[in-house]
Amino acid sequence: MLLWQKMMILLARSERITGLVQSSRLMARFAGQFVGGGNVPEALACATDLHGWDAAASLFYLGEYVDDPVEIGLTMDQLQACLAGLGNAGLDVHVSVDPTQVGSMISWDVCRDNVIVLARHVAEQAGTGRNVLMLDMEDSSVTGQTLALYDHLREARLPVGITVQAYLHRTQNDLTGLVANGAMVRLVKGAFAERASVAVTGRVDRDTAYRKAMVTLFSPEALARGVYPVLGTHDHRMIDFASHLAQENGWSPDQWEVEMLLGVRPDFQRCLVEREISLRLYLPFGRDWFPYSIRRVGENPKNLAFVLRSMMGRG
Template sequence: MMHVILRNFFLFLSKNQILNRGARKWGLKLGASQVVAGETISKAMNAVRGLNEKGLVCTVDHLGEFVKTEEEAAVSTEYCIRTLNAIAKTGVNCNLSLKLTQLGLDVEPQLCYENMKAILSTAKKHDIFVRIDMEDYSHCQQTIDILEKLRREYDGLVGTAIQAYLYRAIDDVKKLKGVNLRLVKGAYRELPEVAFQKKDEIDDNYLKIIKQHLRSGSYTAVATHDHQIIEKVKDFCREEKIAKTQFEFQMLYGFRTDLQEQIAKEGYTMRIYVPYGKDWYGYFMRRLAERPQNVSFALRGFFSK
């Protein structure tokens, strides 16, 4: 019960724009530095280089939320393009992740689509894969619609994420056969009308969509810190004779680092989601919501300054 209360509390805080502005003044002193690579592209590239040296591949995400104007969307788009250029210049093994709301989805969907095309044009030049993060349920169909339009020109270069706690997840996975998908449990607070609420139901559906996508021959990114799920995926792939080249595991920067390295040493692709940027507050609150015990991160970070 307390876990649910804390989860809802941190999800509520994640959407508070006043606290978001205030958090920027503190920089990353509230403990977020343990799960955010820094505020600049150069710091993100340094973090990626260090992870590559440990046998881990990466995807970077320039954090940004509450984009409400065309000008703000343009700034986020430019940051994504600069990040792609930095990946190419430094030669690190890294993809790009982004959110469509950063690029103006809430301003005008067509604006967002044009911004995505500009990003993918640069990604195509450098042969870098771009992942569209899935956001809350209200943006789900819009995200998939834009993805389908982008695939007409950039198929194989762009994918998205599907959240297992949504009832619609299995149908979305079936429709997106052949697309490189990141499969996750889900990190937003959703209503019972659209999403499973119980952990065992979410876990069951998570394994269901993972197996569905793998059986279809589609490349699958299994993004979880749940070691039990990870072992079940390994067992399933061995039983079904699914090659290690058809899937990868993904984890967040700063979490379960020993397990990350262990999985890589076993010969699996282990990709680390590396967030960076000044607009880290919403991301950090959602990580606390997922695992309220991570509040200790914040307390240690705060009192060590």
Template structure:
């Protein structure tokens, strides 16, 4: 059931006709307002400032878009991410920019993607030279076909001494092996559940299996070996049981607050993020901005079939 639901939501996310309809309908504006900071870099940066000032929560800015095959839109996306890095730097915040490889050229040319990513990472490094914080270009992980290319791109830029980080998905069977390699590299890795549909040969199918794998991955991420390698764990979930488990393992193995972080999504149970921040934990929210908000919003709905009521409301309001 969950896999069918997720596959359906992915189909809706990639439908140009549905995106056009939803993004131009007044009835769906509540979805945009719930999950998106605004249409502009300024709106995203201002939301980031407000989160830090009000709740002590950091941000990762993301100009929305995916599977882009229009050169003009790719160029705009790259520029928006540059502008976001500059806007955040001017406000003396973490220069933490998230990127999907398919939004900066991968659909057209993997070589083009590497060129754009290299430019962005170099700009973040330049802007971060005189600023304290956790600065990086965070590579989001997309569908299974992008696993190897995304990891290779991250590793290439990391080997050049550039500030990059990588997202890995707990629902993928291969992730334990991928995580072990990143631990040895001393990387920054964001662990997410994974919102893409994949078959049983590639992915765990049940919630219990995914949570079990998440715990095993967390144990590796907070191992004494990971700490000695300079690895930086990022646990991206709204599951408070996994938060508690990560903190327990961290303390057992000598990790202190501030040597890792938790990440959550703007608009999704922000009370959990605030509570963690009040406990002194380092917390970050994923802050999307831009015009193409429908794919992002429908993926948030697709993460749980119980969110069907939100989709029904948006379609028939």
């Protein structure tokens, strides 16, 4: 599995392959599985459709590892238009952002200035929804800087959440501090091909690490501190375990949520809504859809079947 992930990551980071695939009308069918549109209006329409069956959305403008100031400026324009559109539509003003798409490849000062602008735009939007700028977590080389970025926005009293990867050896210590501060924490297993010295690598060990992190996030102390757990998982076993922890420790359904990727296990997503489990879908949009989509294949080889069907026109 680790080798498979590495192969998909290499494909995702190849500009040549990305250009070839994204110019193919045939392969554009592949994007429709995991991407909510090519622009802001299409993404807002998708988010509105999700709202219609009681699923919320976190919008993400596609693009990462960007070191071109012009491209970063375009990303900021798209995200700010997205924030305004969500507010005007009466939806949760909830977007996700990678530090490497808004300036960290140039400097963390540039990145910090840009995320402050975005977080202030979130704070300015009206409405009673769960409005937040969610910081995505990238590979382990930037974990410390991303957590520091979160701390800076939190200290400025801006609406911010942070993603934490359960498989990293450092995560339990990070969670201790986040719980103490009453953070909104999106917990994911971790999808990067990290070294064994940095993260656990076996599937069983990853599951164990995820359960351990959930115990911390659903603890009585976390509830008292105002922690808001967001479980980024498609694993029904983990969701069932979270439901058990929530019930056991007195968490109400509106005090935590599950976040899944658009296009992954859609039938199960509707099942969660029927069970009255708060559901949010990670909704990517934009023109650079291939790197994101091929990583979904890397995370689950079963998604390769959809790619093949798309290439044959039967997606």
